[in-house]
Every structure is written in structure tokens, then in C-alpha cells.
Amino acid sequence: MAVRNWYPLPVAGSEAGGRVFADLMRLAEMVEPGQPGWTRRVFSPEYLKSRELVWELMGSAGLEVRRDPAGNLIGTLQGASPDQPALILGSHTDTVAGGGRFDGPCGVMAALEAVRRIGERGGRPQRTLLVVDFLGEEPNDFGISCVGSRAAAGHLSSGHLRLRDGSGRTLAEALAQMGGDPDRIAEARWPQGTASAYLELHVEQGTRLEEAGRGLAVVTAIAGIHRAEIRLEGRADHSGTTPMDRRSDALLAAAEVSLGVERLGRRGGLGVATVGRLELEPNSPNVVAERATLIAEYRSGDPSWLAATDALLQEEVTQVPARRGVRAQLAWLSREGPTLCSEELRSVLLASAREVGEEPLELASWAGHDAVQMAAICPVAMLFVPSRGGRSHCPEEWTDPEQVEVGTMALTAAVARLAL
Ligand code: HGY
Ligand code: MN
Ligand code: MN
Numbered sequence: 001m002a003v004r005n006w007y008p009l010p011v012a013g014s015e016a017g018g019r020v021f022a023d024l025m026r027l028a029e030m031v032e033p034g035q036p037g038w039t040r041r042v043f044s045p046e047y048l049k050s051r052e053l054v055w056e057l058m059g060s061a062g063l064e065v066r067r068d069p070a071g072n073l074i075g076t077l078q079g080a081s082p083d084q085p086a087l088i089l090g091s092h093t094d095t096v097a098g099g100g101r102f103d104g105p106c107g108v109m110a111a112l113e114a115v116r117r118i119g120e121r122g123g124r125p126q127r128t129l130l131v132v133d134f135l136g137e138e139p140n141d142f143g144i145s146c147v148g149s150r151a152a153a154g155h156l157s158s159g160h161l162r163l164r165d166g167s168g169r170t171l172a173e174a175l176a177q178m179g180g181d182p183d184r185i186a187e188a189r190w191p192q193g194t195a196s197a198y199l200e201l202h203v204e205q206g207t208r209l210e211e212a213g214r215g216l217a218v219v220t221a222i223a224g225i226h227r228a229e230i231r232l233e234g235r236a237d238h239s240g241t242t243p244m245d246r247r248s249d250a251l252l253a254a255a256e257v258s259l260g261v262e263r264l265g266r267r268g269g270l271g272v273a274t275v276g277r278l279e280l281e282p283n284s285p286n287v288v289a290e291r292a293t294l295i296a297e298y299r300s301g302d303p304s305w306l307a308a309t310d311a312l313l314q315e316e317v318t319q320v321p322a323r324r325g326v327r328a329q330l331a332w333l334s335r336e337g338p339t340l341c342s343e344e345l346r347s348v349l350l351a352s353a354r355e356v357g358e359e360p361l362e363l364a365s366w367a368g369h370d371a372v373q374m375a376a377i378c379p380v381a382m383l384f385v386p387s388r389g390g391r392s393h394c395p396e397e398w399t400d401p402e403q404v405e406v407g408t409m410a411l412t413a414a415v416a417r418l419a420l
Helices: 015-028 045-060 105-120 147-152 158-162 171-177 182-188 208-212 250-266 303-324 343-355 370-374 401-419
Strands: 064-067 073-077 086-092 129-134 195-203 217-222 224-233 272-281 291-300 327-336 361-365 380-385
Touching: 015 045, 015 105, 015 401, 045 064, 045 073, 045 105, 045 129, 073 105, 086 105, 086 370, 086 401, 105 129, 105 195, 105 401, 129 147, 147 182, 147 370, 158 171, 171 182, 195 343, 195 370, 195 401, 208 361, 217 343, 224 250, 224 303, 250 272, 250 291, 250 303, 291 303, 303 327, 343 380, 343 401, 361 380, 370 380, 380 401
Parallel strands: 086 129, 086 195, 195 380, 217 361
Antiparallel strands: 064 073, 073 129, 217 380, 224 291, 224 327, 272 291
């Protein structure tokens, strides 16, 4: 594979080197008022507004921009051989509540910059290049993550579109409010063979690069994630007049289930388990909790660990409520198995990292990504850049401009290898 070291290696701070970071910081300003950190949740007005900026940045980079029925923003740089399957780059720009500025946007802006540099070098790449800002990668109030990439993979079902949030709004309605068209969701699916590969640059969201003093990692595999909603129905009672032995307290049952989930994560083997969301009704200080709804999630690179955890969680959700006179219901929200990154693409990313002077680590990802969904339609691979202190999903999330630039150069080198 002839590789011409044709592109200038801009250093961070130079016009080209500084563009990515400048774009990142511009996007970071578009946050939900009154929310901690750099919050820009999918379906929020600020997220909708931020898509205008992403659209503008894609357009000013010379891409033809469109929004697909799933609300994904897709920038296209036509190749000289349009009949060849396209190379897709992307990530997401929505955040978790209280999130940071880099989880997702770093990948979208680096992808945009890589294609911009390819375009600026003159001539056309052989392959058509697509830069995608996938809608709604983070879990949302409808209980599912990766909405846009799920649609691209043909995995966003009519059942998903009927899911409702706390206000009763359906996912279909929310998508329409984001400029999507749920009635045409099938058109968002990328037919097999239209994509040659999907590359995603992402912040590591862990400490392994920082501890190793490295600037880049090539991802080997992405952990599988199982998520379940558990509803616990007790009985609302007066907190003063109801004797302790006559209560059906949904909150205490939820507390026991949550500690049980922690035990599942700590039982050894290759996994982690979390309860990060708990809603109570009536949520009053002087009422024994009638209803508790929690979302449990667990992750592993080992499918058998995930399957075993499914069974243990179901046991937990049966035993605890029985002890507490509380009724329980478990509903699976999503169950994705581990995703292997393409060996061939990993070697392209390894060579590209070395081309820009980095000796990369090879790491598994415990975070989920749009690449998981894209793996259904083409080979995928990911590059990680460091996260300061390993922090992510919090305002402290940070990656240095120079580190973003090194990742962008490596991504550009990989695009050059795969598309020129
Ligand atoms: O949950 C995750 O791993 C990703 O940030 N959505
Ligand atoms: Mn995230
Ligand atoms: Mn992410």
C-alpha cells in the first residue's frame, strides 16, 4: 500500500493544528443552561442548535452535508471512484448530563479535520469519504443509546420508536423534533457494501495511556454492555405512623438490588457493573417509597460473563423483593455483545500512528461507542487519545491540544492509506 507522506504535519497551535481544538471549544460553549459541566443531551434544544454549528463546520470544510431520517449529520467528500465503498469516519456530539467537552466531539472534529486536510491537499481521494455526527450515542430518557448509529445499522426498531420518556413523548416524536423523519427510518440504514470501513477517534476515558506515557492507542475490542430497567412496587405509607415491620419500602428494595449489582461486578472475572440511575415515587421525605425504578448495566469483553450475570441479576431481582414484600419487574433495554475491531484496520492504524511518530498501545475499550453498531455493516477500528487523569463523563474531562493533534494526524494518515 503506497503511502505518500504528502500532508504537512501541522503542530498544535498552527492554523491547521489549532483548527480541531478551536472547533471543539466552539462546540463546547453550546450547553444546557443550569446544567453542570458541559451538558448537551440528545433531544435538548441546545443539542438541536449545536447541529447547526456542526453542519456549518462540515460545509466550510467543503463537504456536502445532509441529515438522514435518524437525525445523523453526514458530510460527504466525493471520491474519484464513487463506485468504490465509502470510508466512514465519525462519532457523536451529544453528552451525558454533567459531561465533558471531548467524549464524542473529539472524534467528530478530528474526523472533519482529517477529511479537510485530504481535501486541501488537492485532487480527489479515490474513495468517497463520509464524516458522520451520529445522533444520540449516550443513553437517553428512552433507555437506549446509539440511536443514530443503531438506525444506520438497521437496528432501530419500531418498538424502539414507540418507547416513551417520562413526559410520555415517544422516541419517534423526539427524533422528528431533531429534524429526523421516523416514518422513513428504514432509509437511514446503510446497505451492506456501501461502506468499506468505519474509523472512530475517541478519548480513552481511562488512565492506561497516561500511565504508559503514550499518546495513542489502537482499540482491539469494545466491551459488550447489557442494560436492564428494574421496577420495584412497594406501598406508599406514612413515614411516622407506619410501624417498621409493616412496610413495603421500594427504596430499600432498590438499595438491596443496587448492592447486589455491585456484588455482581466485584465477583471476579472480566466485568464491571453499575446502577447509575434511580427514580423514586413519590420521592417525599415523609412517605415510605411506593415505587423505585433503577437502570442496571454491566460490561465485559467475555460473552459468558455477561450471560452469567444476566442469570444472577434475575435471581437478585426475584429474591430481594420477596424478602421485602415488594413486587419486581425486570425489562432488558439493550444487550450488545463484545465487538472485535478489524485486524486489517488495526494494522493500518498501528502503521499510521508510527508514521506520525507514536508507538501506540493496543487496548480494549470498556466504553461503548457508535463503532459497535457500525460493526454490523462494515469492519471497524478505533484510535484513542489520552484522557487527563482518566476522567470522563464529568466536567474535568480533558485532552491536551497537542494530544488531539497527534490523534488527528494519525487519523489523517489512516484515511490517506485507505482512501487515496
Ligand atoms: O456508556 C458508554 O460507554 C459511552 O460513553 N456511551
Ligand atoms: Mn460517553
Ligand atoms: Mn463517546
